[in-house]
Amino acid sequence: xxxxxxxxxxxxxxxxxxxxxxxxxxxxxxxxxxxxxxxxxxxxxxxxxxxxxxxxxxxxxxxxxxxxxxxxxxxxxxxxxxxxxxxxxxxxxxxxxxxxxxxxxxxxxxxxxxxxxxxxxxxxxxxxxxxxxxxxxxxxxxxxxxxxxxxxxxxxxxxxxxxxxxxxxxxxxxxxxxxxxxxxxxx
Amino acid sequence: xxxxxxxxxxxxxxxxxxxxxxxxxxxxxxxxxxxxxxxxxxxxxxxxxxxxxxxxxxxxxxxxxxxxxxxxxxxxxxxxxxxxxxxxxxxxxxxxxxxxxxxxxxxxxxxxxxxxxxxxxxxxxxxxxxxxxxxxxxxxxxxxxxxxxxxxxxxxxxxxxxxxxxxxxxxxxxxxxxxxxxxxxxxxxxxxxxxxxxxxxxxxxxxxxxxxxxxxxxxxxxxxxxxxxxxxxxxxxxxxxxxxxxxxxxxxxxxxxxxxxxxxxxxxxxxxxxxxxxxxxxxxxxxxxxxxxxxxxxxxxxxxxxxxxxxxxxxxxxxxxxxxxxxxxxxxxxxxxxxxxxxxxx
Numbered sequence: 001x002x003x004x005x006x007x008x009x010x011x012x013x014x015x016x017x018x019x020x021x022x023x024x025x026x027x028x029x030x031x032x033x034x035x036x037x038x039x040x041x042x043x044x045x046x047x048x049x050x051x052x053x054x055x056x057x058x059x060x061x062x063x064x065x066x067x068x069x070x071x072x073x074x075x076x077x078x079x080x081x082x083x084x085x086x087x088x089x090x091x092x093x094x095x096x097x098x099x100x101x102x103x104x105x106x107x108x109x110x111x112x113x114x115x116x117x118x119x120x121x122x123x124x125x126x127x128x129x130x131x132x133x134x135x136x137x138x139x140x141x142x143x144x145x146x147x148x149x150x151x152x153x154x155x156x157x158x159x160x161x162x163x164x165x166x167x168x169x170x171x172x173x174x175x176x177x178x179x180x181x182x183x184x185x186x187x
Numbered sequence: 188x189x190x191x192x193x194x195x196x197x198x199x200x201x202x203x204x205x206x207x208x209x210x211x212x213x214x215x216x217x218x219x220x221x222x223x224x225x226x227x228x229x230x231x232x233x234x235x236x237x238x239x240x241x242x243x244x245x246x247x248x249x250x251x252x253x254x255x256x257x258x259x260x261x262x263x264x265x266x267x268x269x270x271x272x273x274x275x276x277x278x279x280x281x282x283x284x285x286x287x288x289x290x291x292x293x294x295x296x297x298x299x300x301x302x303x304x305x306x307x308x309x310x311x312x313x314x315x316x317x318x319x320x321x322x323x324x325x326x327x328x329x330x331x332x333x334x335x336x337x338x339x340x341x342x343x344x345x346x347x348x349x350x351x352x353x354x355x356x357x358x359x360x361x362x363x364x365x366x367x368x369x370x371x372x373x374x375x376x377x378x379x380x381x382x383x384x385x386x387x388x389x390x391x392x393x394x395x396x397x398x399x400x401x402x403x404x405x406x407x408x409x410x411x412x413x414x415x416x417x418x419x420x421x422x423x424x425x426x427x428x429x430x431x432x433x434x435x436x437x438x439x440x441x442x443x444x445x446x447x448x449x450x451x452x453x454x455x456x457x458x459x460x461x462x463x464x465x466x467x468x469x470x471x472x473x474x475x476x477x478x479x480x481x482x483x484x485x486x487x488x489x490x491x492x493x494x495x496x497x498x499x500x501x502x503x504x505x506x507x508x509x510x511x512x513x514x515x516x517x518x519x520x521x522x523x524x525x526x527x528x529x530x531x532x533x
Contacts, residue, residue, distance in 0.1 A: 133306035
């Protein structure tokens, strides 16, 4: 009788600890996702400044600048609509457009010498890195959260207690970010 | 070991080290009291024939064990002091100043610190600059929410963005792993041991005559073997007391070396780019001049030994024992293995 009581007690304690651990991880996942969101907003605010300051010098690249502006508008719209896949796709396109702009700006010595453009470029690199690291951190936590749910014996109880695996922050399959950039070495 | 086990391990180690040092303090303090203030609770009482006609333990006023009390109070006081303003003291001793956003290079440094804080998932630490042309960096503080990272001006001007990221990630993982608290407490305890051993050593010189008299007094009634044992214990105590600062520093160095490998590894996990840290370490290694702004007390917190001595480069038992950091050679090799650029030689 006593043995049975002890076993039940231990089982209950284990369930409580498991539940609390999963809740903690789930909140961390939510927080990690908010962090990415903050950085994406930051990028949206930064782009108009950047485009304005390089517009004068880079008038021969107006199509690239146009693409950046359009991609930003699409990303902002997707963010307001709130569809996860849409956000991922549009933000991916924005990342690609910005990458192209940054690569092209290397060709303009005047731009590279310009102090305010240098500051903006550093700011852009910083934001892109922050998005990248926030995404990396989010994916690490999601992996920990999902692994904890899927290992034996937690997997028996996790779904019963209402836990579901969280989605990794992946780029969609047809994302332009996954394309290999074409490098033209002709002079 | 994952990050949480590492943190738990470090907390345990902090307590373990404090225990070792308490034993140290007790040993030095009690020895001092026994030999110089003739404090001896185990002494058998002297019986005297009193006026009422029976033997009674003489009311010998036991001296207060000042040595032990002072040693323990000093030790705990210094640890408490280091916990409350250790970080500020370290930063002041290196003449570090806050990084400002008006300078473009320092703005980049601030940005890199913010990025690595996001990657580590902690509050961004305060970023400081040490005015010194040598290449070095350190982290200090008590907890991730109350911490600081400092790099030298030389490092800021020499490294590119990627390499700076590698170095900051290394320091960030010291913060995240609670290495900074372990090291701050250890530094305070070493300071206390040095002070106490110095104090006791000086007292020995002045009170050596009273030792011989009290020693004769206490061993007077006992056999000759007891006296010899007291002398042997006295000699062992004296040697340990003189060696105490040295021994405690060896202990700290052993811990510091072990934490460096870990910080290299988890720093690369933050950037996912061991190559940037490798090239940063190569540059730091080539700048062998000593970091004058950083004194020896902070040596075990830095990314590379600030003394600039080449003891780091030697492989061997003596170097293993005396260096605060593992040899650069070994650290770079370990990182190259992580980057699949070298085969694991073990």
